[in-house]
Structures are given as structure tokens and as C-alpha cells.
Amino acid sequence: MSTANSNTEPGAHTKSAWVQTVEIPAPSLENNTAFVERVCSQLEKTMDGMKISVDLEVLKALPKILRTGEGAMDCMLFGQGGEAALVGVAPKKAGPLPGLAVDLGTTRVVLRLVDMRTGQILKESSFDNPQGRIGPDVLARIHYAEQEGGLEELQSLIAQGISQEGARLAAACGLSPKDVYCVAAAGNTAMTHLLLGADPYWIIREPYTPMVNSPGFLKCRDIGLDFAKSARVYVFPNVGSYFGGDLLAGILSSDMVCKEDVSMLVDVGTNAEVVVGNKDWLMACAGAAGPALEGGVTAMGMLAGPGAIEKVRIDPQTREFAFQTIGGIKPVGICGSGVIDLAAQLFLAGMIDLRGKLVPTACEGRLIELDEIPALIIVSEEDSANGRALLFSQADLDSLVRSKAAMYTILRTITNTVGLAFTDLAEFNIAGTFGSYIDPVSAITIGMIPDLPLSTYKALGNTSLEGATQVLLQREAVGFVREIREKITYMELNVNQEFMNRFSAAKFIPHTNPALFPSVKIPQ
Amino acid sequence: MSTANSNTEPGAHTKSAWVQTVEIPAPSLENNTAFVERVCSQLEKTMDGMKISVDLEVLKALPKILRTGEGAMDCMLFGQGGEAALVGVAPKKAGPLPGLAVDLGTTRVVLRLVDMRTGQILKESSFDNPQGRIGPDVLARIHYAEQEGGLEELQSLIAQGISQEGARLAAACGLSPKDVYCVAAAGNTAMTHLLLGADPYWIIREPYTPMVNSPGFLKCRDIGLDFAKSARVYVFPNVGSYFGGDLLAGILSSDMVCKEDVSMLVDVGTNAEVVVGNKDWLMACAGAAGPALEGGVTAMGMLAGPGAIEKVRIDPQTREFAFQTIGGIKPVGICGSGVIDLAAQLFLAGMIDLRGKLVPTACEGRLIELDEIPALIIVSEEDSANGRALLFSQADLDSLVRSKAAMYTILRTITNTVGLAFTDLAEFNIAGTFGSYIDPVSAITIGMIPDLPLSTYKALGNTSLEGATQVLLQREAVGFVREIREKITYMELNVNQEFMNRFSAAKFIPHTNPALFPSVKIPQ
Structure with missing residues (x-):
């Protein structure tokens, strides 16, 4: 991919x-x-x-x-x-005229400096969102913003973070931050509110109303971004509290609104955001897919980084494990894409069954009990980077199965709503770093995504950053974003009996109805 | 008036x-x-x-x-x-929502606080333009702006001046400057540039090109005006270097663009600015009328203020002088309107002749020589406020005559250009404090303004302030200003032979051709 x-x-x-x-x-x-x-x-x-x-x-x-x-x-x-x-x-033609694209992630912020004259990418860098100091997730930060001065603190943290890293990035290109006149930032609705200093209180409370939908263009210095005095920042609009500018940037960069054929775009994370449509219509929804997909919950889970297991192979005969880690060093933990690979390989090796339970006989030699819960030793003490065994428990597995079932159910529900079958999709785009790393074969094997021809799947990389870049380089892009925003129909996921039935059916591996996944060779 | x-x-x-x-x-x-x-x-x-x-x-x-x-x-x-x-x-309806109108005068700045909800004038105040410290006139300040940091200093002086006086004015109304959200400022082109911090260099140099014509709406804090954080300031546009926003504000407030009949608007000062027109067309010009009309040149000259002679009566028989001063105190000096009154009365009493020369016989007892130039004692040492005699010399008189001749010639030239006679004017509007104080009878007597029925003359007061106020109170006003600016034809005064001939003819009192001033009873 x-x-x-x-x-x-x-x-x-x-x-x-x-x-x-x-x-x-x-x-x-x-x-x-x-x-x-x-x-x-x-x-x-x-x-x-x-x-x-x-x-x-x-x-x-x-x-x-x-x-x-x-x-x-x-x-x-x-x-x-x-x-x-x-x-x-x-x-005239004195040198590069840099613009800064910002992917305003909850966890990680990615910056890209482009020459607005030539369209050339000058350099990229990223840093941990400094709001992480205050709270790891959106919820914690929104609660913190309710305290006296809390919102101002969060606002200033992210503005300073972008200013400082932006200055470093400019310096690395032989430029000054004062040379940066244009900034474009895409993030989820909460991160966008925190960047603006807009009250995020209602984002997480019924009826889930953002303070602002389309902030548009602002002066950088009005929000504490320290670039050229006259610099402007375009902040991507949102569709609602649970459908942010990051996804609009993703839709922009996917080109799906330019095509006759229907495509799907999925942004996988704690919250799964899904868009389906073509040049005439767009339907979107978002739902909790569970944190298991981000590698954030299991004891051995970690973000993609050096030592993270990103690929797992298990010999179905010998049940020997082989790993590929980021950086090729001894394993430190496992990232989201690695977890999916691991589960798929465990299933194909018969070590977990259709219901997602560890099979004691098949796991022999690797099975221990941890607080009375069975757990599988993935990497032994000797083979891990820090001398501690990496474990994958039944609880971790249950969590992953719930997440993948939720994801599949969301995908099924939205296509169903627009009267399409999965096979009607010409493209299945996966956004985010996650999308670049997961093996679609493994994701299909565990029944997380539909069993479509592999050529249908496309990893788009960082679509927030890509969309923000387009705004800096194409005058028409902001107009497209507005069109996308107006065209999109946001569907509230109704967690009703039908949804729950679909969810229960999807909690099997790959599914209660294996005919939906003909390519998956279920071990006998 | x-x-x-x-x-x-x-x-x-x-x-x-x-x-x-x-x-x-x-x-x-x-x-x-x-x-x-x-x-x-x-x-x-x-x-x-x-x-x-x-x-x-x-x-x-x-x-x-x-x-x-x-x-x-x-x-x-x-x-x-x-x-x-x-x-x-x-x-809702919590109290007044103040807006600040600013008359950005070269010498004096006038502020008016209005309630933008009701249209009520809350309070007015004025202060000396603090740029006066640096240079008394436009020319001196523009030269100062060429020095390193000079423009910034001038900009900051006026911005601070308005902020401080605006805060006092607000406090006097029980309000905070943070309650002021809207500001409208009208001034001449140079003063406008200095308020913005825009380079005024070319204003006084061929081809007399301003840096900006239509600054429009700015954030107050971007130019150092310290009101509400979000406050905006509307800066009146200019037509050119010698035709500023003050006059556009004047035209707006005169209502002449709403009328079928042709009116004239004159702003008298060192520079005389003249507009003639109606709802369909507007013709404007500006020319040096001489500083005598501002009371700025004669040894006894002063701005209108306590002790300034504003009215003079001379008994044609006894040649006894009677004065009216501002504040009713002993005379300190004479203001512009007083000078016109004085000259007219001297003429009617036969003390100056048709050529504007002091008549020694008629001036007997009051005539002295000062540096070999004849001078008239207007107020004796005993009768003046400061124990010094107030003198009016032949040089002062010559200067006044040149000024009034220039004014009349400008008025004649512009009406001539549009093919009108003075009698075609339905209204003759005089802007500025000067306009409120001069006695049109005296101005006609010396031949400064045409001999029209007195009902034709209207003193509009501070039209800059009035125009700025309209912008704060009527949404349509800024559109009108734009229309006025687009409609206006600016005529460069061609000081050719014809102009010089007219000027020479106007250097008599009231004019070489007394038939033009039938109402003036020329003493025999």
C-alpha cells in the first residue's frame, strides 16, 4: 500500500x-x-x-x-x-514562500512546510500534542477546560507547540518563522475548538453542539501562532461534534468527491469515522470502534514507534512466531496494526477460535494465568527489549473483537442505509498512519473490514496533512471543503436492536456468517 | 447660523x-x-x-x-x-453600546461617544493632536516620518492620544473603553496615513500618490487603539493626497448627494476644499487659500478659544471699536472669523481702501509703524488681557486679501468649470468650526464668498465628526461614502493665466467688479 x-x-x-x-x-x-x-x-x-x-x-x-x-x-x-x-x-522570485500545513492530532501534531510558489514539500516534522500533559484524550481535556483558566492554558499549549516546532522546521529550511504567511490546520472538532480557544463544553454533552462550525480564516497572532505578523490560519470546518475538520481534509485529499464511482473512506481510531459517496452525494457517520485498534489498551500496546511489533507471522504447523518490529530492534510492545496481524495469525493457526477465545490446547507452552485471566506469552523475557515478557490476554482479545465487530457493524450500517452492498464500492480508502501499516488481509481475516479484492483497498497516509497542504497550494481547495461540508449528510448511528444484532453477529471471527468472508480460510 | x-x-x-x-x-x-x-x-x-x-x-x-x-x-x-x-x-438591553466618532484634525482631535443602540450622543471632548509636538503641520510631520522610527512615533502618538481621551470620555459616561466596539475616524489624507502607520512620503511629492485610498475597516488593536479587543475602526477613504476622508465625511453629512438642486460645500483652512454637485454628479477641487483665514499668521492671530475676538463692530461715524470675545473676557488675540469681521468693518468704516491698503487719514490715532510697516492698534495695552497691544499690520492685511482672493477665485473657477453661476447654487455649506463662527455678511463684504442671499449659507459645524457619527449609526453610510468617492471628479486647479487674472481681479475689496457684490455698500 x-x-x-x-x-x-x-x-x-x-x-x-x-x-x-x-x-x-x-x-x-x-x-x-x-x-x-x-x-x-x-x-x-x-x-x-x-x-x-x-x-x-x-x-x-x-x-x-x-x-x-x-x-x-x-x-x-x-x-x-x-x-x-x-x-x-x-x-520577485527571491526564494521559497513557505506555507505551513498542520495535522492537529489529539496525540501527535504533524507539520509540513511547503513552498507555496512551486508546490514543493520543503520538510515535515511532528511532536507530541503538549495538551497531552493535561489529559491524554479529548474527554479529559474538555473537562479540564471547564476549570478557571483551563481553556486558556490548553489553547496556549497547542499554539506555543505549533509556533515552536514551526520555527524549528523553518530554521531547518534556512527560513524564519516570520517568512510563514499562510497556515492551514485540520483536526477533530474538539482539537479545533481548543486551538481557537472556543468553549468545547457542549461537544461532549447532549445535543452535542459545537461552538463553531466554520471558523474560516483567522489572523495567526490572534490565536498566538507566532509567524509573520500578517499571517493567516485557515482552520478546517467541522460537520458536528463527532465529525471534524480532519475528516473533511481527508475527504478533500481522497478525491472521492470528483468520482462517478462510489468510494468509502475510513479513519480508524478510538472513534471510527466513515464516509461513503461520490461526486453527487456523501453520507457520513462516526462511532466508537474501541481503543483496541489504536494499540492503546493491551498491556503490551504502544503507538507505532521503534521496537513496536508491526507484523506477526505464525507458522500454522509449528506455531512458531516471527515478528517484524519498527526499526528492526528487539520488541518493546505492539502497535495497532500489529495487534490485528497477531489476532489474524492466531486465528489462522487455530490458537483462537471462532468466538475469539484462546484455545488452551493450541496455545500450550505459551499460556499462563494473569489475575485468573488466561494470557498468551507473545515475546518471552529473553527476547524482549526490556527484559519483560509481552503478554496478550483474553481480555485484550475480547476488547479487540468488540472493536473489530463495532467497526464492521458501522461499515455495514452505513452502506445499508444508502442501499449499497460492499461490492458496490470502487475504492475503500483507509486514512491515517494506522491505514498505512495494517495488512488488509489480516483485517479481512478477523472480519474487521469487508472481504473485497485487495486492489480496492488504498492507504491514504496522513489525509489531514494532505488536505491542509491542498488548501495551501490550490486556491479552489477551500471552496471544495465548503462544498463537501454542505453536501455531506451526517447520519447519527442509532444503536438500536438491529445494530446490536449486527454487532453480535460480527463478534465472531471473521463473522457468524462465514460466507461473507470467502477469502478467509477458516482452520478446521 | x-x-x-x-x-x-x-x-x-x-x-x-x-x-x-x-x-x-x-x-x-x-x-x-x-x-x-x-x-x-x-x-x-x-x-x-x-x-x-x-x-x-x-x-x-x-x-x-x-x-x-x-x-x-x-x-x-x-x-x-x-x-x-x-x-x-x-x-439584551443591558445599557448603552457606545461607538466612538473621531474627527482626526491636524491640530485638534475631536471625539464623540454615541450610543449605537439609540443613536443618542453621549458626550464629546477634544484634545490637541499630540503629533503637534513633532511638527505643527502636515509637511513637518511627513518630513519627520522619513526619519528612522519617525513614522512609528507619529503613529503611536495619535493612537495613544485617541485611546487615552477615548478612555476618559467613556469613563465620564460611566463606561469602560472595553465597551467600545466600533470607531469611525475621518481626517485628511496625511493624518489618515499617520494613523495607519502608512508611509506618507509621496503625499507631498509629484505625482502626489497616497499609499492607500480606501483603508476600510481595521482591528483597533492592530493600530494601537485600546478599546474592546474585537473593536473595529472604520477609516474614511480619500480621493487623493489633497482630498481626504474629512471632506468625504463632510459631503456625507451635508446630504448634498441626496438633492436634485446643486449645492456647494466649502471647508476653509490653510487648504480650501470645495465640492459642488447634487445627486447625479460631484466636482471637487482644493487649493491653497492661505493661512490668514485660520488666524494663524498675524501677530495677534489665535485659534478660537477663550479671549479670542470673534466679532468686531466699528462705528462708521466715530470709528470706535467694539469687540465680542469668546468667553466674554478681555481680548487675548483674534481668531479666523474675527479677522474677517475686522477687515469687513475696517473697509465699511473707510479705514482700508478698495485695494486693501490702510487709509492713514481714516486710521489716525491708531496707526503706528512696526519695522517700517504700517500697523493698526486694534486693542490697546490697557484693554488687552496680557498688557500687550493687539496689532493688525499692512502685511497681515495683505495676507488676508490674498487668502480671500484665492478663495473666491477657487470658488469661481470650479463653478465656471461645471458651467454654473453662483446664483445656481441652492445651498452654500461651510464646514468646520470656522464656518460656524464667520459672519457671512462680513465674508461677502470683503469679497471672499459670493454675494448670495443669506439664507443660502449654512454652517454645518464639524462635518468630519458628523460624517463619522453617521457611519456609526447608519448601516448605509459606508456605502454612501463609497458612492461619493466613486462619483466625485477631482479637478486639479490649473494655476494658469486665466486663474491669475481672476485672482488679480479678486484682490480688490470686495472685487474689481463691484457689480458682483450688489449687497456691499462701498463707502464713498
Whole structure:
């Protein structure tokens, strides 16, 4: 599975880029229209009649540029809906004009610096969301925001984090953070609220109403982002409390709204977000898929990082285990994709049964009891990186089975609602790092995703970052986001009897009805 | 002559005011659109489809207001061109929602606090433009701005001045400067540039190109105005370097663009700015009328203030002088309107002749020589406030005559250009404090303004302040300003032979051709 980044290839966006080179005719006694209005009128011509406003800082910088640039200069614009602000000016072709794309993750924040003139990716980096100090998840942070000064603290943590890492990233490219005029950030609804300093209280309370849906363009310094004084940040809109800008960015980057065929996009995490549709319609839903898929619950679970088991193979005859870890070092733990691989291989080796229970006879030699719960030794003390055995208990397994069953049920429910079968899907896109690592064969084996031809599956990588990048490089992108937002129908997952019946059926491996998974060779 | 303020009468503006009371329906599971978007959608309904954006600070303030206001709240908006920003929210009818009108004078700055909810004027105050410390006039300040840090210093002086006096004014009304959400400022092109921190260098150099024509709406804090965090300031546009926002504000407040009949508007100062037109067309010009009209040149000249002679009567028989001073105290000096009165009375008493020369025989007893120039004792040492005689020299008189001749010539040239006679003017509006004090009879007597029926003359008072007030109270006003700006034809005064001939003819009192001033009884 390869990461789709065809949208950000150098030069692909120059046609409708935010950077425009204009020549300003010198004023005369016959035409002494003010300098600012001369610049605007030139820009309006080159930008298909977009209405241009000029930032105060640019107004102040203009005299120098007009002198040094001899009438020609590069203009950096940013905006939406037929309107753009002139946020920066530079002498013609003086160097890269960087824009910063931000994937505002709850756990990890990823930054990407792109040259808005050429479309080239300059550099990427990532850092732990500093709000993690206050609470590991959305819920904890929202509760913290209810305290006096809590929201301000959370806001300032993330703004400082982005500013500092952004400055480092710029420096690594020989640039200053003051050279960054445009920022685009995509995150879930709660993270977006915390970035803005908007009250997230109602996001987690009935009727789950965000404070704001479409924050649009803001001045960076108004939210404490320390880039150019005139820099603007585009914050992706949300559809609702449980359907955020990260997913809209994902839909944008998946291109599914440009296609005749129906595709599906799944963002897997604690919350599974699912979109199905094509150029004419979009249906979305989100539901708790369980934290097991993030590798966050099992004792041996960890985020993808050095020493994380990402691939497991078990010889069905000898039941010998073989691992592949990130970085090729001794195992430290197991990441989400590794857990799915592990479960699939345990099942194919007959070590867990159709109901997801460890089979004592088949697990012999590796089975112990931990607080009266059976557990499987995956990596022995000697073979692990830290001298502690890595264990996978029946409880971990139950949790994974619930998660995969929930995921499958959500997928089944949304396709059912729009009257489609899984086989009607031309593409099944999986977003996120998770999507880049999981082996679709294993995910199919445990019945987490439908049994479609492997060519249907596509890992899109970091679609939040990709969508944010598109906003920086294509003038049309923000309009597309608005269209996507308006087009999308959000379906509340009704956890009714029908859903529960589907869920119960999906709690088998791969499913109560094995005919749904013809490719899975169930061990006899 | 009365000050026209019919436009700012309480309640006159409630229909299209910037303050709107809206009720926000509570969200439900069926409609959980975000709070901000609920507010916007209500506002768009009450504001004839205006596109509403919400300031970040308002977004943060909303939760509290939504709780205390029980769904109903007052919204403060400000904007143009079908777009407005929601800059403030307050509980329903909680008190005045103040806006600040600013007359950004080169010498004096006048502030007016109005309640944007009711249209009521709360209070006014004024202060010396603190940039006066650096240079008394536009020219000196523009030169100072060329020095390193000079522009920043001038910018910060005026911003601090307005902030401090604005805070005092608010306090005097029992309000905080943080309660001020909307500011409107009108000044000449140079003062506007200095308020923005925009380079004024080219304003005084060929081809006299301003840096910006239409600054529009800015965040107050971006230019150092210390009001509500989200407060916006509307800065009146200019037509060119010598035709500023103060005059556009004047045209707005004069209502001349709403009338079928042709009117004239004159703003008298060092620079005379003249507009003629009606609802279909507007022609404008500006020219140096000479500082004599401001009372700034004669040794006894002063700005209108306590002790300034504002009225002079000379008995044509006894040639005894009678004065009226501002505040009714002993004379300290003479203001611009007093000088005109003085010259007219001297002429009617036969003490100056048709050529504007002191008549020694008629001036007997009051005439002395000062540096070999004849001078008239207007107030003796004993009768003056400071024990020094107030003198009016032949040089002062010459200067006044040149000024009045320039003024009349400018008026004649512009009416001539549009093919009108003075008698075609339905109204002759005089803007500024000067206009409120001069006696049109005296101004006609010396031939400074045309000999029209007295009912034609109207003193409009501080039209900059009035225009700025209209922007705060009427949503349509900014659109009118734009229309005025687009409609206006600016005529460069061509100081050619024809102009010089007219000027020479106007250097007589009242004029070489006395038939032009039938009402003036020329002493034999």
C-alpha cells in the first residue's frame, strides 16, 4: 500500500496558486491612484476577479518592496469565497514562500512546510500534542477546560507547540518563522475548538453542539501562532461534534468527491469515522470502534514507534512466531496494526477460535494465568527489549473483537442505509498512519473490514496533512471543503436492536456468517 | 447660523442600526448546528442578507452571554459591502453600546461617544493632536516620518492620544473603553496615513500618490487603539493626497448627494476644499487659500478659544471699536472669523481702501509703524488681557486679501468649470468650526464668498465628526461614502493665466467688479 501524494507534486498547483507575481505601473499625474489600490487592481486581474483586501502589515511593507522590486513583486494571498487577503509581499522570485500545513492530532501534531510558489514539500516534522500533559484524550481535556483558566492554558499549549516546532522546521529550511504567511490546520472538532480557544463544553454533552462550525480564516497572532505578523490560519470546518475538520481534509485529499464511482473512506481510531459517496452525494457517520485498534489498551500496546511489533507471522504447523518490529530492534510492545496481524495469525493457526477465545490446547507452552485471566506469552523475557515478557490476554482479545465487530457493524450500517452492498464500492480508502501499516488481509481475516479484492483497498497516509497542504497550494481547495461540508449528510448511528444484532453477529471471527468472508480460510 | 445635527437625533437610526437584538433558538438533537452559525443565521435574517463573520473574541464571549441572556442578546456589528463582522455581544438591553466618532484634525482631535443602540450622543471632548509636538503641520510631520522610527512615533502618538481621551470620555459616561466596539475616524489624507502607520512620503511629492485610498475597516488593536479587543475602526477613504476622508465625511453629512438642486460645500483652512454637485454628479477641487483665514499668521492671530475676538463692530461715524470675545473676557488675540469681521468693518468704516491698503487719514490715532510697516492698534495695552497691544499690520492685511482672493477665485473657477453661476447654487455649506463662527455678511463684504442671499449659507459645524457619527449609526453610510468617492471628479486647479487674472481681479475689496457684490455698500 502506497501513500497517495500525487496531489502535492511540485508544479502541479502553479496555475491557481496563492502566490502571484505582479508588475505595478508607476503612478503619474494622470493616474495617481494610491499604491495599495494599484496593487489590488493588478491582482484582481490575475486572480479571476477575486476581491482583494490588503493587510495593514503589507501596507507598511509595500514602500520598501516597491523600491527594491522595481515594480515587480511576489504577492502572497489567502482567502475564500471570492475574497482574498494580501498577507505578504516579497521581491520577485527571491526564494521559497513557505506555507505551513498542520495535522492537529489529539496525540501527535504533524507539520509540513511547503513552498507555496512551486508546490514543493520543503520538510515535515511532528511532536507530541503538549495538551497531552493535561489529559491524554479529548474527554479529559474538555473537562479540564471547564476549570478557571483551563481553556486558556490548553489553547496556549497547542499554539506555543505549533509556533515552536514551526520555527524549528523553518530554521531547518534556512527560513524564519516570520517568512510563514499562510497556515492551514485540520483536526477533530474538539482539537479545533481548543486551538481557537472556543468553549468545547457542549461537544461532549447532549445535543452535542459545537461552538463553531466554520471558523474560516483567522489572523495567526490572534490565536498566538507566532509567524509573520500578517499571517493567516485557515482552520478546517467541522460537520458536528463527532465529525471534524480532519475528516473533511481527508475527504478533500481522497478525491472521492470528483468520482462517478462510489468510494468509502475510513479513519480508524478510538472513534471510527466513515464516509461513503461520490461526486453527487456523501453520507457520513462516526462511532466508537474501541481503543483496541489504536494499540492503546493491551498491556503490551504502544503507538507505532521503534521496537513496536508491526507484523506477526505464525507458522500454522509449528506455531512458531516471527515478528517484524519498527526499526528492526528487539520488541518493546505492539502497535495497532500489529495487534490485528497477531489476532489474524492466531486465528489462522487455530490458537483462537471462532468466538475469539484462546484455545488452551493450541496455545500450550505459551499460556499462563494473569489475575485468573488466561494470557498468551507473545515475546518471552529473553527476547524482549526490556527484559519483560509481552503478554496478550483474553481480555485484550475480547476488547479487540468488540472493536473489530463495532467497526464492521458501522461499515455495514452505513452502506445499508444508502442501499449499497460492499461490492458496490470502487475504492475503500483507509486514512491515517494506522491505514498505512495494517495488512488488509489480516483485517479481512478477523472480519474487521469487508472481504473485497485487495486492489480496492488504498492507504491514504496522513489525509489531514494532505488536505491542509491542498488548501495551501490550490486556491479552489477551500471552496471544495465548503462544498463537501454542505453536501455531506451526517447520519447519527442509532444503536438500536438491529445494530446490536449486527454487532453480535460480527463478534465472531471473521463473522457468524462465514460466507461473507470467502477469502478467509477458516482452520478446521 | 445653526449647526446641522438633524441626522443624529435619538431614534432616527434604529431601523438600519448596527445593533441587533436576536433570539437564538436552543439546539436540539435534530438541529445541532453550532452556536456561532445559529447566531449568524439569525443575524443574516434581520440584516437583509448581510454576510456575517464572527470575531474570535465574540466566539469566546458567546457561551457566557448565551447562558445569562436566556437566548436573547444584543449584537454589535460593523462592516461594509454586504458584509459585517459581529464584534460584540451583550445581554439584551443591558445599557448603552457606545461607538466612538473621531474627527482626526491636524491640530485638534475631536471625539464623540454615541450610543449605537439609540443613536443618542453621549458626550464629546477634544484634545490637541499630540503629533503637534513633532511638527505643527502636515509637511513637518511627513518630513519627520522619513526619519528612522519617525513614522512609528507619529503613529503611536495619535493612537495613544485617541485611546487615552477615548478612555476618559467613556469613563465620564460611566463606561469602560472595553465597551467600545466600533470607531469611525475621518481626517485628511496625511493624518489618515499617520494613523495607519502608512508611509506618507509621496503625499507631498509629484505625482502626489497616497499609499492607500480606501483603508476600510481595521482591528483597533492592530493600530494601537485600546478599546474592546474585537473593536473595529472604520477609516474614511480619500480621493487623493489633497482630498481626504474629512471632506468625504463632510459631503456625507451635508446630504448634498441626496438633492436634485446643486449645492456647494466649502471647508476653509490653510487648504480650501470645495465640492459642488447634487445627486447625479460631484466636482471637487482644493487649493491653497492661505493661512490668514485660520488666524494663524498675524501677530495677534489665535485659534478660537477663550479671549479670542470673534466679532468686531466699528462705528462708521466715530470709528470706535467694539469687540465680542469668546468667553466674554478681555481680548487675548483674534481668531479666523474675527479677522474677517475686522477687515469687513475696517473697509465699511473707510479705514482700508478698495485695494486693501490702510487709509492713514481714516486710521489716525491708531496707526503706528512696526519695522517700517504700517500697523493698526486694534486693542490697546490697557484693554488687552496680557498688557500687550493687539496689532493688525499692512502685511497681515495683505495676507488676508490674498487668502480671500484665492478663495473666491477657487470658488469661481470650479463653478465656471461645471458651467454654473453662483446664483445656481441652492445651498452654500461651510464646514468646520470656522464656518460656524464667520459672519457671512462680513465674508461677502470683503469679497471672499459670493454675494448670495443669506439664507443660502449654512454652517454645518464639524462635518468630519458628523460624517463619522453617521457611519456609526447608519448601516448605509459606508456605502454612501463609497458612492461619493466613486462619483466625485477631482479637478486639479490649473494655476494658469486665466486663474491669475481672476485672482488679480479678486484682490480688490470686495472685487474689481463691484457689480458682483450688489449687497456691499462701498463707502464713498
